[in-house]
Amino acid sequence: MFYINTFFIYSILGFIFENIMSFIGHSHFYSGILYGPWTFIYAFAIFALMFLDKKLKNLKLDKWLEIFLFYIGSTIIMTMIEFSGGMLIEKLFHRVYWDYTNLKFNFGHYIALEVSLGWGLFATIVNYLLRPLIDKFIKKIPKFVTIILMIFFILDVVVSLLN
Numbered sequence: 001m002f003y004i005n006t007f008f009i010y011s012i013l014g015f016i017f018e019n020i021m022s023f024i025g026h027s028h029f030y031s032g033i034l035y036g037p038w039t040f041i042y043a044f045a046i047f048a049l050m051f052l053d054k055k056l057k058n059l060k061l062d063k064w065l066e067i068f069l070f071y072i073g074s075t076i077i078m079t080m081i082e083f084s085g086g087m088l089i090e091k092l093f094h095r096v097y098w099d100y101t102n103l104k105f106n107f108g109h110y111i112a113l114e115v116s117l118g119w120g121l122f123a124t125i126v127n128y129l130l131r132p133l134i135d136k137f138i139k140k141i142p143k144f145v146t147i148i149l150m151i152f153f154i155l156d157v158v159v160s161l162l163n
Contacts, residue, residue: 001141001143001146002138002139003047004146004150005138005141005146006043006046006047006050006135006138007040007043007047008038008043008146008149008153009134009137009138009141010042010043010045010046010134011038011039011040011042011043012037012038013042013134014038014039014040014041014042014043015032015037015038015039015042016037017039017042018032018039033089033092033093033095033097033160034156034157034160035156035159035160036152036153036156038153038156041081041082041085044081044085045077045078045081045123046126046131048077048081049074049077049123049126049127050131052070052073052074052077053070053127056069056070056073067124067128070123070124070127070128071120071121071123071124072120074119074120074123074124074127075116075117075119075120075123077123078116078119078120078122078123079111079116079119082110082111082115082116082119083110083111086098086109086110086111087110092161093160096109098110100112100114100115103115
């Protein structure tokens with residue numbers, strides 16, 4: 001249940017984050033590709049980052065070197081996820097949710113160096129400061145809550161794909 005709950009928590013936190021950023025940047029809220037309050041690209045990202053974190057910890061590096069390598073790795077991972085997520089959303093839902101062509105170091109409208117470096121920093125902060133606290137919370141989520149979330153999420157995906 002831990003990984004399922006991790007998926008939902010980071011999907012919901014991603015939804016909240018996207019709404020805050022959208023409101024700050026554009027004075028409106030972000031609706032996402034699904035009807036419910038989840039942006040599941042963040043869940044896929046956290047799983048990739050958890051894998052990277054585990055691999056780096058197994059190397060038993062100096063803490064600062066580990067953090068630096070995590071930053072580099074997470075920047076690459078987040079960039080790949082952002083690019084593939086943008087392409088997939090456009091193919092499946094015929095929508096473009098972000099466009100970085102106005103940024104100096106863009107590579108098409110899905111990725112830009114400026115944003116990638118920010119994602120790496122954000123991922124590093126989440127991994128080393130927030131994730132330990134969130135993991136403790138996730139372990140306390142009752143099974144019935146997970147089941148309810150799963151039902152709502154599956155229904156949301158089906159309805160969103162049909163529309």
